[in-house]
Amino acid sequence: MNILTFKSQEDFAETGANLIVSLLQSNPRAVLGLATGSSPVTVYARLVEMHRKGLVSFAKASSYNLDEYVGLPVDHPQSYRSFMNEHLFNHVDIDLARTHVPDGNAPDLAAECLAYDRMLEDNGPVDLQILGIGSNGHIGFNEPDASLSSGTHVVDLLEETREANARFFDKLEDVPRQAVTMGIGGILKARQIVLLVRGEEKAEAVRNALEGPITTQCPASLLQSHPNVVVLLDEGAAKWLK
Numbered sequence: 001m002n003i004l005t006f007k008s009q010e011d012f013a014e015t016g017a018n019l020i021v022s023l024l025q026s027n028p029r030a031v032l033g034l035a036t037g038s039s040p041v042t043v044y045a046r047l048v049e050m051h052r053k054g055l056v057s058f059a060k061a062s063s064y065n066l067d068e069y070v071g072l073p074v075d076h077p078q079s080y081r082s083f084m085n086e087h088l089f090n091h092v093d094i095d096l097a098r099t100h101v102p103d104g105n106a107p108d109l110a111a112e113c114l115a116y117d118r119m120l121e122d123n124g125p126v127d128l129q130i131l132g133i134g135s136n137g138h139i140g141f142n143e144p145d146a147s148l149s150s151g152t153h154v155v156d157l158l159e160e161t162r163e164a165n166a167r168f169f170d171k172l173e174d175v176p177r178q179a180v181t182m183g184i185g186g187i188l189k190a191r192q193i194v195l196l197v198r199g200e201e202k203a204e205a206v207r208n209a210l211e212g213p214i215t216t217q218c219p220a221s222l223l224q225s226h227p228n229v230v231v232l233l234d235e236g237a238a239k240w241l242k
């Protein structure tokens with residue numbers, strides 16, 4: 001595991017963006033695994049800037065997002081499809097038809113999960129998977145539990161996760177109670193994983209994930225079993241690391 005800590009948010013974003021840019025330069029058809037939330041936004045903003053300067057093209061790339069809320073209309077401003085369009089897809093030359101976000105409104109969610117895994121199986125593996133981490137150690141929406149699912153599945157969001165995400169909604173009741181998420185097995189199939197974490201409120205989760213025991217009670221700790229993980233931290237997030 002390669003752990004890098006940054007004093008400046010600019011350097012954090014630049015380094016994250018450069019990992020994706022280098023990949024696309026060596027493999028324009030790369031398969032990107034993408035996350036939403038506040039952690040990757042500065043990296044996406046930097047990618048948009050670099051695209052505008054002609055430094056990177058996404059024209060032949062494809063993408064798979066980790067997760068999506070269940071029951072939120074796809075054009076709702078807080079749907080993960082809207083997030084991706086707003087922060088990245090609408091501002092770069094990626095072919096929208098090759099961007100994939102699980103459909104949280106599919107009439108048969110179990111079939112949607114199987115179809116998503118089949119697509120990943122057929123078109124994958126993901127070359128570079130971006131991840132954030134929840135304060136409780138979740139990755140994607142794989143919440144701490146006695147056991148974890150391998151494939152894409154529907155998950156009941158923990159109250160702490162709904163409360164953490166309420167900042168994006170008008171009120172807590174508006175935060176969906178379920179999500180579709182790639183499973184841990186699917187995430188770990190990526191060739192490279194880039195975990196992005198900013199802020200002191202994530203410091204304990206970061207320590208548990210990187211230095212604690214591998215346990216389903218901290219899903220991000222399973223990243224310790226992956227051979228190619230890069231972790232980008234700001235000083236707040238790195239605060240409790242030995």
Ligand code: F6R
Pocket residue numbers: 034035036037038039040066067131132133134138139140141
């Ligand atoms: C989002 C996702 C989540 C977030 C995590 C951290 O697609 O998979 O695991 O990465 O909840 O969220 P932020 O970055 O908003 O703190």
